[in-house]
Amino acid sequence: MRGAFRIRLQPSALAVLAAGLVALPAAAGTLDKVKQRGTLECGVSEGLRGFSEKDAQGRWAGFDVDFCRAVAAAVLGDAGKVNFTPLSAGERFEALKQGKVDLLSRNSTWTLGREAGLGLAFAGITYHDGQGFLVARSLGVDGALSLDKAKVCVEAGTTTQLNLGDFFRANSMSFEEKAFPSAAEALAAFQSGQCNVLTRDQSALYAERLKLPKPGDAVILPDVISKEPLGPVTRSDDFPWFNIVKWVNFALVNAEELGVSAANADEAVASTKPDVRRLTGAEGGFGKSLGLDEAWAIRAVKATGNYSEIYERNLGVNSPLGIPRGLNQLWNMGGVLYAPPMR
Amino acid sequence: MKKPDMTRILGGLGAAALTLALAWPAAVQAQGKGMVPPAETMDVGDEPGRVSTEEVTITEGPYARQMVFFRSNEAPGTVVIHSAERFLYVVQPNNRALRYGIGVGREGFQWSGLVQVSRKAEWPDWRPPPEMLQRQPYLPRFMAGGPGNPMGARALYLGSTVFRVHGTNQPETIGQSISSGCFRLANGDIIDLYSRVPLGTKVVVRHKATI
Numbered sequence: 001m002r003g004a005f006r007i008r009l010q011p012s013a014l015a016v017l018a019a020g021l022v023a024l025p026a027a028a029g030t031l032d033k034v035k036q037r038g039t040l041e042c043g044v045s046e047g048l049r050g051f052s053e054k055d056a057q058g059r060w061a062g063f064d065v066d067f068c069r070a071v072a073a074a075v076l077g078d079a080g081k082v083n084f085t086p087l088s089a090g091e092r093f094e095a096l097k098q099g100k101v102d103l104l105s106r107n108s109t110w111t112l113g114r115e116a117g118l119g120l121a122f123a124g125i126t127y128h129d130g131q132g133f134l135v136a137r138s139l140g141v142d143g144a145l146s147l148d149k150a151k152v153c154v155e156a157g158t159t160t161q162l163n164l165g166d167f168f169r170a171n172s173m174s175f176e177e178k179a180f181p182s183a184a185e186a187l188a189a190f191q192s193g194q195c196n197v198l199t200r201d202q203s204a205l206y207a208e209r210l211k212l213p214k215p216g217d218a219v220i221l222p223d224v225i226s227k228e229p230l231g232p233v234t235r236s237d238d239f240p241w242f243n244i245v246k247w248v249n250f251a252l253v254n255a256e257e258l259g260v261s262a263a264n265a266d267e268a269v270a271s272t273k274p275d276v277r278r279l280t281g282a283e284g285g286f287g288k289s290l291g292l293d294e295a296w297a298i299r300a301v302k303a304t305g306n307y308s309e310i311y312e313r314n315l316g317v318n319s320p321l322g323i324p325r326g327l328n329q330l331w332n333m334g335g336v337l338y339a340p341p342m343r
Numbered sequence: 344m345k346k347p348d349m350t351r352i353l354g355g356l357g358a359a360a361l362t363l364a365l366a367w368p369a370a371v372q373a374q375g376k377g378m379v380p381p382a383e384t385m386d387v388g389d390e391p392g393r394v395s396t397e398e399v400t401i402t403e404g405p406y407a408r409q410m411v412f413f414r415s416n417e418a419p420g421t422v423v424i425h426s427a428e429r430f431l432y433v434v435q436p437n438n439r440a441l442r443y444g445i446g447v448g449r450e451g452f453q454w455s456g457l458v459q460v461s462r463k464a465e466w467p468d469w470r471p472p473p474e475m476l477q478r479q480p481y482l483p484r485f486m487a488g489g490p491g492n493p494m495g496a497r498a499l500y501l502g503s504t505v506f507r508v509h510g511t512n513q514p515e516t517i518g519q520s521i522s523s524g525c526f527r528l529a530n531g532d533i534i535d536l537y538s539r540v541p542l543g544t545k546v547v548v549r550h551k552a553t554i
Contacts, residue, residue, distance in 0.1 A: 216403055219409070221410075222410050222411045222413075223412070223439075224412065257552065258552055258554065259551050259552030259554050267554060317404070317405030318405065322405065326411065331414075333549070334414050334423075334432070
């Protein structure tokens with residue numbers, strides 16, 4: 001009976017009903033609340049090298065952390081007005097839904113289930129992660145298609161393990177699987193030579209490589225065999241706020257494409273190029289439509305740098321992790337980063 | 344992309360680059376507004392006579408030669424240079440490229456454009472042009488090719504321009520922007536690149552957008 005009643009509802013009505021059920025105190029505009037409070041509440045991971053961690057001075061740092069700061073700079077005019085809440089994987093989405101944080105910037109993978117089932121909205125992709133392979137340099141291979149007959153260490157019971165099998169089958173290659181109950185044991189097994197290949201998400205492989213006694217003896221192959229798009233998450237019942245978070249991300253990417261950086265942000269304000277003028281708010285009037293002032297985007301760029309600067313500082317080839325841009329390079333520079341135009 | 348602005352087009356959009364292939368070899372433009380490419384004929388190393396090992400190859404860190412993920416509409420074999428990143432890519436099939444660390448032109452000596460490899464030479468001679476001698480009068484007028492030559496072990500000449508991709512006797516400067524507009528690789532790496540890049544190879548040089 002109840003089921004039949006539900007089926008007759010319009011999908012939009014269902015969505016409203018679902019949102020009403022899951023989002024308890026969030027109905028009032030998040031933007032107004034953030035402005036009123038004067039600080040942005042940002043949920044981050046409890047400690048993940050390069051993404052969010054406390055530095056020696058106890059200050060939060062990392063790729064995900066800097067995105068929170070960019071949003072604070074855009075919305076509140078001050079990148080420092082962020083309160084970071086470390087959240088475990090298990091509690092992160094509930095904390096967002098309960099309104100404990102305004103924004104989740106916590107290496108979370110965008111999937112259908114999380115949007116369709118949880119009342120969440122991913123505001124974009126800030127980092128395209130994916131499963132990759134770490135191999136002993138002595139193996140002398142430069143691509144995943146050369147891994148036939150490899151001995152591969154993997155954490156048991158994960159989608160990583162399933163992807164591994166799929167990849168080798170799909171490419172008609174054989175391999176010897178060595179599965180371990182934890183990622184740490186898989187790494188230890190690689191280190192002791194039980195296998196010559198270790199597979200995990202690429203960002204994790206770069207972090208794992210640093211734990212090896214000689215990181216230079218291992219290389220991470222360029223191939224990515226699965227999609228793990230990471231991005232900031234908002235509640236799905238607050239479209240204006242979702243839109244702001246989404247466009248802060250796009251602004252950082254567009255700034256890189258336009259050559260606007262933290263260093264030249266002041267010069268950019270005087271630019272005569274139409275694209276740059278719209279980014280700086282000199283024309284267009286889009287800030288007002290978002291509920292912000294016109295300098296929101298250039299302020300974010302000035303505070304944290306454009307996408308490239310944030311990436312290089314926290315994850316890039318000259319940071320300890322040393323992750324090449326790869327997929328996370330601009331669409332016209334060899335990657336897939338593509339932000340809609342600000343016009 | 345909608346505006347027919349030459350600087351922007353030359354800034355390196357793939358589609359625009361294809362169009363410009365027809366206009367080669369004139370499609371070379373210096374960075375900045377209406378700037379003329381500096382009239383140099385060769386790159387400069389400040390220490391002529393200094394000898395580095397022929398086989399010096401960068402083996403550690405981001406500037407080491409390595410296969411990387413690289414999506415491109417360019418055909419395999421094409422050379423793509425991103426001067427802001429200090430990388431030179433040789434496009435490979437399957438979304439990959441072989442990447443080399445390079446030294447690039449210092450500010451004011453950076454340029455973008457579409458050219459072809461017009462000549463190749465082993466252990467090229469060096470004749471600093473008058474402009475360069477004026478700035479750096481201590482440089483020799485001529486230096487025969489060899490291990491102490493700042494041009495290094497190999498050179499790829501780019502179209503009818505004054506620029507080259509060449510080796511260096513100062514491999515520690517890879518990753519920096521100190522040349523006069525040429526692209527420098529460690530000698531071991533330029534020897535490797537030289538063997539992979541035939542005459543006529545398309546070379547796309549991209550510089551960061553300017554505001």
